[in-house]
Amino acid sequence: MRILYHLPLSPFSRKVRVVLSEKRLPFELRLEKVWQRRPEYLALNPAGTVPTLIEPDEMVIADSGVICEYLEEAYPDLPLIGRTAAEHIEVRRLVAWFDGKFAQEVTRNLLGEKFMKRLAGRGEPDALALRAGYANLRQHMEYLGWLAETRKWIAGETISLADFAAAGHISALDFAGDIDWSVSGSAREWYARMKSRPSFRPVLADRVPGVTPPAHYADLDF
């Protein structure tokens, strides 16, 4: 059986779960509390991050970016990184945007400070980081809105890994009540389409002890 080590609030885990479902690859989820730094897990993935994928042939693949490139090569029937060189470039640029820039400027400052820091026993959220995170989030929501307004899906004509990367971050932040949906109607309409995909439903059904998501979180017509 294919196994995916994950955390429910990890945007990177969410992206890979949705990609596996879109490619119709069955898998079993295993919760990995990365802050415990289990030696058996570090042997699989020395970076100690989630997700890590174990293929049915026992191949181990760490890092969500590496996993998605691997899945694209191994299971190319439903291409998610585009077909032409120009499509590859735009999909990967936006994946790097959300998993690099957005992750650093927003996710790390909000979910990182509010949840991961406490779980790792590194103290209370830093007020300056939270303020920076919310300010950056607003700008990013405007950019996401612009992409959603000018294109069918955010990287172009077809749904792609860029949509799943963006939705991984947005959905985790929405779970924490951090998304102001009044900023961009186009972003909201794009996210409603993402939420309605069958691949996304199990992600929206996840719950985390001690956190109650807002009422609209799993609502498809929010």
Next chain:
Amino acid sequence: MRILYHLPLSPFSRKVRVVLSEKRLPFELRLEKVWQRRPEYLALNPAGTVPTLIEPDEMVIADSGVICEYLEEAYPDLPLIGRTAAEHIEVRRLVAWFDGKFAQEVTRNLLGEKFMKRLAGRGEPDALALRAGYANLRQHMEYLGWLAETRKWIAGETISLADFAAAGHISALDFAGDIDWSVSGSAREWYARMKSRPSFRPVLADRVPGVTPPAHYADLDF
């Protein structure tokens, strides 16, 4: 002509310069002072980072990871991401290690605090960040040493993008005098081999106003 927008101390720019040279693709360098946020440059690369590559057919490729995947697809004669699925996974894992984890835990805390912060007018280096950067660097040098000791090149039998990603960070830190070469003899021996490659010489010849690299920096037998 192919154009690469870069900064001399950017590890990501260094990696792409070396990859272009290894693949024997001629290019012209353009210095981009990203902290000036030139509107013409932001139109090419909205993330405002270096490097950005402009191909002879005027295709624009932003983000060093996206550029390297593009170059591998467009110019596959000399493969730098490996040939088998297992090789792809290990090369990309280590690229993600250096350009993700190492960059965040070390480069950002040292070069980011000492140079980029001042250039961007965001004040003086933070003492806590510097201390964390040096402590993390020591652990990373031990890991690099272990890779160099147990393998011919860091991802396996052949030189790969993983070596160029690692050397991009190590060389930029070495320029600033931040590398303690006594930590690992194997890491040092690996880096001497990297320095002796013709693709690496132009990178080592770069100078930055106001910074004098240590005497061993461009010395092949350091």
